Amino acid sequence: LGDPKTGKPQFNLTSAIVGYKRNYMSAYLQANSDPQNYGKLTVLKLPADSQTPGPGQTQTSMTTADQVSRDRNLLTGGNVNKIKYGNLLTLPVGDGGILYVEPWYLERNTGGPNAPSFPQLVKVLASYRDKVGYGATVKEALDQILPAAGNAATDQPGQTVTPPTQGATPPANPPPPTGSTGKDAAVKQLDDALRAVQDAQKSGDLGALGKALEQLQNAVNNYQKAGG
Template identity: 30%
Template sequence: ELDYPAADRYVYSSYRGTGGVPIPHLWQRFLYAWHFRDLRILLSRELSPSSRFLYRRQIRERVRQVMPFLLYDQDPYLVIQGGKLYWFFDAYTTSSRYPYSEHLPGFPFNYIRNSVKAVLDAYNGSIDWYIADPRDPLIQAYARIYPSLFQPLEAMPEPLRRHIRYPQDLFRLQVQQFAAYHMTDPRLFYNREDQWQIPNQFRNRRRLPMQPQYLILTLPEEPQKGSPNRPEFVLLSPFTPLNKQNMVAWMAARCDGENYGKLLVYEFSKQRLIYGPEQVEARVNQDPAISEQIALWNEHGSRVNLGTLLVMPIETSLLYVQPLYLEAEQGRLPQLTRVIAAYEDRVVMEPTLSQALEALFSPTGSRRSNR
């Protein structure tokens, strides 16, 4: 097969992995000809006793074919380690019969646990299954049924284990539930007087709920044993009151080391107004210099595409950062053109993030670039 084009030639390669099904016998070729409805498998002279069939190569289809009784996260991610590529899948055990538990709208289950981490070798197609939550009774039953299939999480090689992250789909469900169940006072809960919601964001010319975002930040916690907190990889989602736009809290899922899986909720004082994502976007649109520049770029065959608005906690304050991409109407190749940053009542737009932060926190106040 074609590997890659060189300067004046094409470089070809043959598959040298361990994946695939060998077909050394005629009866096997006959079965595959019937399976794929392709008579050429029987007649072709290109096939030899050392040939192998590689199929079900779509990663989602492959893991579901092996473990159809598990539910899989919608966002598998790729890891490069030791010169090889690995796909990570977060798999869930689910049930619709958990006592005294409600069903979320649109979901056929009322119990879900991220019990399995699946690692797929992108070259060989082999899959290793690791038990991430040994306390889950469902995965305990599956492990007894398939004793040689599942491995403990400690058996995952350490270089790969460092890339484990908290799954987005599970966190999204937890955030949705916590918006109501953070109320511990029965009277507040019954009257829904302190109901939260996931804020909206303007994406693709539509208002959509904000998706949780992975960030590297220093959590505002008390230092452990006198040592300062270090930056860590977290999955974060903000909250606003129901039918309001100011921010009241944010929730983070930790992903590093022994803190993996721990959820942290930070609530803001109700006596202080904290701008929410929709209010920050409104302030950006109302800024004369920024809105004028965006309107100018939206003409003459180009289009402005605002990226995801990132909410980054810094101690007891919030910093908002949003990339601005410029793309041609014909090419549709986005180019990072500006970075918008907001802090409290100040909004700036600069060519780079460092320049935006410098302008945002400069002693002379905010300055805006419309170049």
């Protein structure tokens, strides 16, 4: 979080507070965790007549948005995948505005409680006032609700980003590695599968993402067979 007076970043533990038996936010609590102000509590109180949606209401409005619902149905069809939501972040922005950001993960159903499975970031949800943002990255989601805010919130000095080819299709799954070099081949297959998932996430192609996740699961299985 940024200090409202200096604009410098701070490390804070935060919590959104709703009124008793109400769904609207009533206050925002933050505990400073920087050494110089460690333990200092700050409470930002909303006006008594405010009707700012709380975390529960916002979670519902974001996850039931049209595009979000369509993508969720597409990716979870046939019970092959399951959706997992990350922590819902609540941040005060501007003059009384509340920004919500939440990651959205996809995990393949592998058919057994002890089978390995790796949640993968698929989309990012964001909400500000009455707008809902939805994109493959935090930047994309923020730009939909606060134009040009994505760069300011995510760009770091010296950081460069190379966008993936749109609609990129992950390579076909190679056969299980065998022989004395099987483990090394399995590691390479696993690395390739992870890169394919990342490229598919950035491209926004949900069909390619489904194939990439299948490729990743096969790579994990092959790695285990190779003694990984």
